[in-house]
Amino acid sequence: MKKPILSYKKYVLASLLLSYFTSCSNTKFLEEGEFLYTGADLEIISDSLSKADKKILKENVEQNIIPKPNSSILGLRPKLYIYNITKEPKKEKGLRNWLKYKIGEKPVLLSDVDLEFNKDIIENYSENKGYFNAKASADTITKNKKAKVEYILKPKERYLISQVHFPNDTTTVVNKEISKTKRRSLLRPNKPFDLDIIKAERERIDNRMKENGFYFFHPDNIIVQADSTVSNNHKVELFVKLKESTPAIAKEQYMIDKVVVFPDYNLRGTRRGDYSVPMNIDSLDQYDTGKFYMIDKNKKFKSKVFDRTLYFKSGELYNRKDHNLTLNRLVNLGVFKFVKNEFIITDSINNKFDAYYLLTPREFQSLRLEVLGRTNSANYGGGEVNLNWTHRNFMKGAEQLKASLFGAVDVQLGGPKDANNIFRAGFNTQLSIPRIVAPFRFNSSSEFVPRTNINLGYEYLSRTQLYTLHNFSTSFGYVWKENARKEHDLKVIDVTLVTPENVTEKYFNQIYDEFGNIKNPTLKRVVEKQLIFGPRYSYTYTTTMLPRTNTMFYKGSVDLSANLTGLFTGANVEKGKQKEIFNIPFSQFAKMEHDVRFYHKLSNKSSIAARFIGGIAYPYGNSEYIPFSKQFFVGGSNSIRSFRARTLGPGSYDPRNQNSSFFFDQAGDIKLELNAEWRTNIYKFLNFAVFADAGNIWLINDEPTLPGGKFTKDFVDEIALGAGLGVRLDFSILILRLDLAMPLRIPYYEKGDRWTFDKIKFSEKEWRKDNLIFNIAIGYPF
Structure with a gap:
């Protein structure tokens, strides 16, 4: 015992001496x-x-x-x-x-x-x-x-507010409107006097005035006078007044006269002509929609784009809510580089002004080439090439058409298994329409433009020496936001068709034994034809954009496949009544997933982040199993980082017992995952993190070839745990993340021996190779 104590004393003494000499230095x-x-x-x-x-x-x-x-x-x-x-x-x-x-x-x-x-x-x-x-x-x-x-x-005793007085003179419109704001005043009797609250009250009154036509009003037009002589009990009386020096124009309510939209405006006045404001619209090639005037001599836009975007109407009082709502929706169309708004008084006697929207379009078409290199913890390295084309005004209604071609190669760089390289190629297209295309009316007063999205895609995937898959997908749905915090994504129909090709004898030998019996049904399901169709919905709520100490993110999703089809056809695979469409058994299941994240700011340079993921996918009716593409996976750079991608689970199944000559992904029907990180900034772009990850996946039905994979009451004992250190290089345009993790609890070890603290051997090369997992990724894991 003497030796450790002596070492401890030496360490403390060395630290004290270092502190002393550094200070002296x-x-x-x-x-x-x-x-x-x-x-x-x-x-x-x-x-x-x-x-x-x-x-x-x-x-x-x-x-x-x-x-x-x-x-x-x-x-x-x-x-x-x-x-x-x-x-x-x-x-x-x-x-x-x-x-x-x-x-x-x-x-x-x-x-x-x-x-x-x-x-x-x-x-x-x-x-x-x-x-x-x-x-x-x-x-x-x-x-x-x-x-x-x-x-x-x-300090002396703190003064409290005794009373708050608003203007009693209601003979003028401006004082009358100020008095109406009293009900929601931030200044309350028996609350402490606070200059910051008084400033906030002036802003509140200004906001309310601008909602009622007082466009030229300003917070500085309000003065709050304090009188501390009315009481000897440390009380102060407040008087909210309109300043005598307030300009006359700030006391008047203004009304919208004309609304003029110029969707092809050039701020520099070169290519498209130099137009001054106010414009003599009678002398221009203008289009009167009945609600607004549109000046677009090159006919680049349809008027219905702005009919759904502009909230000002001729003859109504100005209000800032509609002002900001219109500007935000114009920006969110994604087709304009600059959005400029001006109000010009046209009738000073009747207090009317025209609203001008000067919109400078972005280049409608763009082409981008991306070349990516990557490596992952499953001993694969490779690259990807993406060619992306975008048209931001496809049908002159701010519709966005996006098309991309991609090709990728992943090569197995090492590991104990045979090399099985992966080649992927395909295309994706999306038409995004800035409105809800539906037989019913959809009202959205949000500042975010609702969109109808139509997607079509194809992917060719080849695992050399094993199999080839053709994946066709299409969907039709809507995305809309209630506000900056709440977003809805509804795919009315989402269809996926997977067909296999060129399944090799080597792969078949891993599925069937020498007598033709199935020995690995999991591998068999990977190369089966799959037809998945149905609705999918997700809801997102986030406060991460707000300057708060505590913020959160939540995303919940529901994925359904062939529910009504299975019901109407009487499909029941357990009774031998499996139904087909185009000679393909369709998948029937219900899937639900929840992703909850919490962020706590410790200081300007450090924070704590935590995430919980819980999901379940349940097959029924026409399906005995969940399609492989719809199952859950864990492990890898954005999951449990101490285990290689898709190698963990299900349950206590031991992947080392695979008699396959190659690795195959482990999938499950139930997923539980918990992650936590402490993040801190060391120097400018250099950030550091300490993290811990826990979780696993399980199967709903028992699978003889995956012993221990079924979800049971003992699931807690099958939770994997890992921890590690990370370095994040924040270069603004991207964040390069380097994480080094090691498992602390391995669920496929024998019960009672799943903790690994007594097995850590940093000095041994073989242990480091098997247990230290290095992940390189872009962006934060959550």
Whole structure:
């Protein structure tokens, strides 16, 4: 026992010495009379404040004290040390310049601290939060060429709001409208006086006014006066008023006269002619739709595009909701590079203006070539080529037609199995129409344009020495958003047809034994003809775009196949009544999946992310099994990273017992997965992560060739667990992710011996080869 304790003492002593000498090294670079600023302490002295109020006030005030000291890690200041030991560079570029000014950090000195300025900040912030007549003092403490500042804040009792008064003069329209906003005021009696809340109240009133025709109104037109003399009980009375200096134009409600759309406008006024605003539309080649005027002499757009996009109508009051809604929908059409909006007063007596929409189209057609290289944890490496063509105004109604051709090759780079290279080629096309094409009426007042999507695709897949598959797919459906958080994706019909070809004797030998009996039905189902058709729906809810400490993402999906067809035909595979369409047994199943993600922001540079996935696919009627393409898989760079892609499960099945001469994917009907990551930024584009993944897949029906694969009450004991470290290189245009993981719990080991802590052998090459899984991927895993 003495040896470990001695080693521990040496480690602690070495750390203390390193900290001491590094600190001394930084201060020795200071000139005579200079002190290294190490930060500020704030003490709040008040008998009237609770501990919770003191804590909140202290945290907020400290954020406003400047400057901030040099960054430190465990008392050390490595960035400052790098700055000090790096000589002054002779050039503005180069390694020395990068070390000193990019990696290094200039020393923050006591002379950089303005005590009077900080005292004013502390007092002003306190008063803005209702602590009137607060007093602040400061004292500097120096020692060994280091200095810190101690601030003392003595706030008085916090003032509360006693009453809030809105304008009583309702003879003018503007005051009447301001008074109407009182019901939802942010200023409430018995709430603390807070200048930030008062500013938010002015913004709220401005928003309400702009919803009622006051286009030229501004938050600065509102003044909130505070009177603290009406009470001796630390109460303040607030008076919400319209400023006397408010311009006359801001007091008037404005009405829409004409709506003019120019969908082929050039901001530079070169190719398409230089048109000034307001336009004399009578002198132009214009089209009157009855709702708006459209000026498009080259007839590039149909008027119905804007009929569904513009929310302003002639003769109605201006309101900002319709204003923003129209602009957002025009942007979301995806066909315009610039969207510009102007309002021009045409009748100052009756307070009318024209609304102009000056729209500059993007290039309608684009062609993009992508060449990708990749490798994965299943010992495959390869590349892919994609040729993508897009037409953004296919039928002059902002319809987007996308077509892509692709080809890919994956070569097995190593591993104990025979090489089986994979070749893929095919095409995908999608026609996206910016409206709901349906026999029923669909109303969407969202800022996002609803779309009807029609897809058609084909993929040729060849696994050399094994088989070839032809995969045909088509779908018709709708995508629409209620708002930025909620999205719906409904495929009314989604059809997939898979037909096999060139199944080799080598592959058949893995399916059948020497007597012609099926020994591996899983491999047999891979090369069976498949016909899948039915509706599919998914719902997405996310708050990840909001500047919050806690955000979430949820996606739930339901996938149905041949439910009505199976019902009407009386299909029942268990009773020998399996039905066919075009001599192909159609698949009948119901599948559901839920993906929930949670993100917690610890600081500006670090966060915690977690994800849970749960899914089940149930075959019935015409099907005994779920089609291979619709099953669940785990393992790989975006799943449980300590296991190679699609090699884990189902259940406690041991893939090492495969008597096949090649690897085949492990699939399941039930999936449970939980992932967690701690993410932090180290330096600019360099990010670091620590992660843990857990989960597995299972089968609904017992499969003799996959012993242990069926879902049972003991499923918890079959959960796989892995952990690892990751480096993420964030280059803005893409994030390159490098993850190194190892299994901590392996479900196909013997019961009671599934944890691997006692089996870790970093020094052995064979162990590292089998247990350290390196993943390279683009983007975050979740």
